[in-house]
Amino acid sequence: MSASSEVMSALCAPAAWVAVPGAPRLTQARGELLREIRILDEYGEQRPILIPSERPLTVFVDKRELVTLMTLGAIPELLVLGYLLNQRLVERVDQIESITVDWDVAAAGVSTRGGLKDLDARTARRVVTTGCGQGTVYGDMMSQIESLKLPDPAVARIRQGTLHRMLETMRQQDSIHRKAGSVHGCALFCGAQMLMFVEDVGRHNAIDTISGWMALHGVEGGDKTFYTTGRLTSEMVMKAAQIGVPIIVSRNGVTAMGHEMASRLGMTLFGRAANRHFLCYTGFERFDSEPEPQRPAMRVVSG
Template sequence: MAHAAPSLDRLPDVPRMTAARDTLLREIEVMDEYGERRTISIPAERPLTIFVDKREVVTLMTLGASPELLVLGWLRNQRLVQDLADIASITVDWDVGAAAVYTRSGIPDLDTRTGRRVVTTGCGQGTVFGDVMEQVDAIRLPDARAARIRQGTLNGLLDVMRQQDSIHRKAGSVHGCALFQGTQLLMFIEDVGRHNAIDTIAGWMWLHGVDGGDKTFYTTGRLTSEMVMKAAHMGVPIVVSRNGVTQMGHDLATRLGMALFGRAANRHFLCYTGFDRFDSEPEVHRAAVRVVAG
């Protein structure tokens, strides 16, 4: 399921793109612990093979809610294309499970740049290319005075996500990612892997010229190094997760000066890094309940 702010215009000179759609849920019959049969919905996972100028590059396993944006964001986060105007078109055809990307001038050394493939910890098996993780020192995020978050804003953001209609509520087995400005939800997408979801948001940001410096990124998935790196490439300095953080994700966020929040649900959270970006408004400790023996 996808949600996007309706009022944004696309940048000029954007690529021509299809608007491929397919069924997101599939009904199956199951038997429960009582021996009773019933029908439930499950996510309709499918492969999408990306071809760049007729050369096969990678196959992504995806729900397919916004496949063109997924491809666009994947190209951006892999740093295979630097300028949106360099992409002539993106055509997705679900009959053959393929996305055909045509560039205006080709991608120099495409084989070399995609040769160092790293299989990530992502659900749905994410893939990044080795040199992406080597670009840390080139990333510049807004300083803590310009990009920060109040505890009340964080609580409001979590409340918006709690009320968000989603495929996960209907069928489970997917991850969701969202982009916020304050407590305003700008973009929400679900996919079988959190990497696909964040790449789709990256594509949406790129297509509409949305800057990440004053935004907050939310994910239901864990904050691994590649998820932190992708958020940083999108220019987003504040990341919130319903899940936890890995050691490499923590180290990378510390190095980049990002604020990471994990185990975030309802009014509970842990701030792992970037305390200087966080305006704490502490909750009142609940009084301990004493049990008196009768």
């Protein structure tokens, strides 16, 4: 490990992640993540397999029904916290007194300190997005893009070798997807060190959960990289920008609106990233390229 890598590792690894002052009280309601079923395959054989759970979670804010999220249920309290922050329904974690999840009634009760001003008006206009499980953002979020400021490329950048180490970490990561498929995974990196990993039935749920974790522990995004297995849509780009992360890496591709939004924000997007392969779509100025040697052309010999 290089000296710079050792310094980065030390900066990214506090002795323990401590909640910020004024953080809400959270339950720890964990649902069953996998379910066993029997299937009949193409050989006519029956056998057991595992599939991911999926369950509704209806969010109530001060006893008012807000939204129902379809989720795996890995860390539902952080999902709800991140959702409220990313929808700009709350600005700070200390506005929330508690988040209580009860799977017996499939509900999350959010108690605020002093209520949320103009909640009805702020949630009146909805935009249905391409998020798995059908994502929703509230209309005025789209108009706030110009107010999002990311760190300068001189201080927030990534080396090709660091990107390779990130992809190797994700390749080795034990996951529900590896056991059962049908879920998306998201991770937060500081350099090549993974700080947080979560899976859910929708990629937007996974990034909301990471957003909640960052806010709860006061983790800044400027020196971080966000990884997702899902495609880079405008919703994913916007949510990463809201938590201050300027670099996103995806195993999948990018949409035209995601590309346009990232270009306007000065974000770096990598897609089709697996093993040592990647495509850098935007933000070349944040990337320290260390080009791979060109592969020799294949000769086709006929005869």
